[in-house]
Amino acid sequence: MEEDFLVEMDYAGLTARLKRLSDAFVYSTKEFYKSVDLDIEPNWHMIFLILQKNEQMTVMEIAEALQLSHPAIVKLINKMKKRGYIKSEKDPEDFRKYQLSLSEKALEKLPEIETYWEAGNEAVAQIMNHNREILKQLEILEQNIAEADFKQRTEQILKTNKP
Amino acid sequence: MEEDFLVEMDYAGLTARLKRLSDAFVYSTKEFYKSVDLDIEPNWHMIFLILQKNEQMTVMEIAEALQLSHPAIVKLINKMKKRGYIKSEKDPEDFRKYQLSLSEKALEKLPEIETYWEAGNEAVAQIMNHNREILKQLEILEQNIAEADFKQRTEQILKTNKP
């Protein structure tokens, strides 16, 4: 077999493996979209879905729902706007906000895109061996980090070891 | 509880969750290093370890061992050089290559850094509930993707569904 040093690193390799795996999906998805001539980015998927569910949302609402920082959402939304997938209108009750929603173009293209997403989900299922275990494991990490993150835990451990 | 839309997305949220989790570790580690006044970046860890194991390596060798692209390694190495952690000398047998190794400064600082890494590993173990299951699951995904990546599988599924 081939040697994979990140695997060999064991616990210390976890972070980089998560990133590497995520990238493997992202770049592969990107190429897939290109091959079927779809003018969208992989991670717009989550924006499409959340705006399908909620119709109208603000930047901050999306950021909270996805648990990402607001600048991340701003960037995504700006690109999607530039390509005409997002409609945004000033909130009449709070002029700081813009109510975001899917554009006509987005709604129009969605049916086609959805057939690709369905195939993609099946591909992910295959890669997961049709087993939900990885999702459960991710949830455990997410919850534990929410309780106390890496930095807090590491500092606590050092404090306990020292004296 | 709070709602996490990426979790709700199920299979379609996997990629973004992997990235989000990786980032949670990276940025928390970054802050930890800052708090203990360590002048290194989180993902230099893998470079330090692999050069501790192998003494001398080229950019391509590191890229292969970590299964990352060579430009990724070039960038890491350049930053580490700038901070004085990497020694590089032209390979006398092949002038395209540079043999990379840890500098005196790196070797000097390593003992201290290692105490932090040990605490960090324990923190990761806590976050994993002292259970190796997540590592096994990642290995499954890595292997399945190595056999056929997301794009190939998705195209295959579409081909099978169509006719």
Add this chain to the structure above:
DNA sequence: ACTATTTAAGTAACCCGTTACGCAAATGTG
């Protein structure tokens, strides 16, 4: 020996996400 091909590395152009900062609008408080 002398081209043709492969390989090592570096660079450019992108996409992703984060923290830090700034500004304007909304809300709270004396």
Add this chain to the structure above:
DNA sequence: CACATTTGCGTAACGGGTTACTTAAATAGT
């Protein structure tokens, strides 16, 4: 009502990684 604080969101500066392209050196092949 006026001043202070909070909230929404846009931008800048970083750090990470990828693919595509280029250059130079090593290796193949006739």
